[in-house]
Amino acid sequence: MNYSVQIYFQKANTQRSLIQRWSMLFVVALLLISYPVDSFAQRGSKIRTVVIDPGHGGKDPGAVDKRSKEKDIVLDVALRTGNYIKQYLPDVKVIYTRTKDEFVELHRRAAIANQNNADVFISIHCNSVRASSVYGAETFVMGDHRSQANLEVAKLENAAILYEENADDEYGGFDPNSTAAYIALSLYQSEYKSQSIQLAQKIQEQFTTRVGRKDRSVQQAGFLVLYRTTMPSVLVELGFISNPSEKAFLLSEEGQVYMASAIYRAFKEFKLAYERENSLPPQLTDEQRAILAPDIPAEKTSTTKTPDPKPAKDKVIYRVQFLTSPRELASTDQRLKGISELFSYEHNGLHKYTSGAFETQQAAQRHQAALKQQGFKDAFVVAFYQSKRISNEEARKLTNP
Template identity: 40%
Template sequence: MRLSVFNIILALCFFIVPEYAASRNFVVVIDPGHGGKDVGAVGSKAREKDINLGVALKLGELISDEYDDVDVIYTRDDDTFISLQDRAEIANKAHGDLFISIHTNSVDRRSKNRKTVHGAATYTLGLHRSEENLAVAKRENSVIELEDDYTAKYQGFDPNSTESYIIFELNQNKHLEQSVDFASYVQEHFSQIGRKDNGVRQAGFWVLAKTSMPAVLVELDFICNPTQEKYLSSSSGQKELAEAIFEAFGNYKEASDYYSGALVSKNKKNVKSDKKADKRQKREKSIPENKTVYKIQFLTSPGKLSENSGYFKGMDKKQIDYYKEDGVYKYTYGEAEDKDDAAKMLKKVRSKYSDAFIIEFNAGKRIK
């Protein structure tokens, strides 16, 4: 008798375990480029390895604070040397869902535009279409030369030989589409905070080739340009860049949740979402349901933006709301029953978003 009760309990345990296993956390692997003896590119004072780490840690913190259903894994969280192969292995062992490698760009000392070149680019694995892209991959891959036995370890790959890059052509890249999606979000948010958008690019990066998950390599900006060096070294600059990548992560995560059917996650921070729901309810209650109201639409986004997003800077956050249409988030400001009041709101919003316009809502749905 006792045995059968035990069996039932045992059976229950097995029954319960797969339930938990099914709702596993999303794993993001953040890879601050270089570290330790490998300083990366250098400016007049700044070193790439420090900038990369600064942005990476800020990004990881933002993600951990916002999402309970995401595990943040770093390939390094201090100033240590990690080989490219080990970075990929850390990511693969953690069964990462997304790999974000963070780097700072530079051009050759002899380049005429060394002091003026600027802009951010996000790379996915692929065949370079320009010498410029190949040069970036060569520089980033060349760190393997700091390892003693690199020829054996990297299967004869010579980071400086253009011929070597043919191996990336043969590399099956089943995650390319998702990698490009995320890269596009990153570039979009960089340009939203006023950074120069040098686009989504492709080249043969060893670390991207060896990670078996959607993977990108972000080149934040050029350390050889004194103005950018100053920005990249500043805590506020690093924070801004981290926030932009964080917003991109939010877009990507949302899309990935949607496709995996986990849109309503049990693990999300309940307190936060409750607060948001309360606010929304309060707003909805203030005007009778069947009455037509005017709102100012000012922004659309492929993913949901965080409340603290830079897009809302300087705006009264209590007035900001959104509705979803064709999978796109459309952000609105204010709510007025009177058309004149709406016109006043429009004027205010247009000082920041010149394309903003008035829309009409009835019973929570857009009618015009």
């Protein structure tokens, strides 16, 4: 990241009044809370589309050094990764956010993934810090930063919006250098967090065991490019170009080939595991069913689907989704025990389970907190209209026309 840009913004910051900054934070918080957690794309049990996002580009060089720029290294690794996927996984469509040295706004990168109903989003970057002794590869998922170092990485990557013409409008005045702004980002809940972590772990495993990179492990922080995507999403930091030997490795063709093939292999493993997990149960004989009962319902049209407890036709109803399963769960399933106002719906072969039915998002959020206390850590609020799942954004438009 360009330090002069950063310093300019720090100066500008001190001139802003505290009230202005807090009101901006409020806007960002609202923006984040109302952002759809799921585009409800044509998502099914197979991974068909991956969006590969080479960081920075054009007027934004990313991390820079005398003879190297982050934007060039990551473009090379991204294109190689995509080529491996195209070559060895021909059933997967590869889409890049850029294929040449051009500037692409962060919100547009996420929009490319959402509009193409991507199943996986992989953003590729290089790191840079003042201390040249620091090195290693790490993979981020969207989440609450637990260390200053992780916050700094997010600040550097989010600072890409300082090159955008319309950043104030696009990100609700989000200031990538203000630590307070990241409090709002930490409120973010993603339906895909555990899947994102699984992919990130596979990437780190490949980097360390197959390429011999130092493992800086899976990390979390608030990245603008990740918070807008509605599918499993990771941000890879290949290594530090501020470290001389790591920089030499990342600039070499060998290094780029190794890193790209590591990401490809991790993606392939993730795809295979995901598809295994989400494949529909095989046709069973009555005997096999009897052995496996009660986990697998005897009939596809099983009666475990609880009727909508409050079938309000013309109102938005908020529920709290706490469980997703590739198989329909029996009503006696332990995980559904003691759940109030249980409601389930099916989407692309996945069965999703919710609890409660509320007319306001606030009431649903209170119920969400209670479910989290019960151990459903990934519980989140979903909206329905006329018995159909809608995005939170649509719900907001319907309730405040």
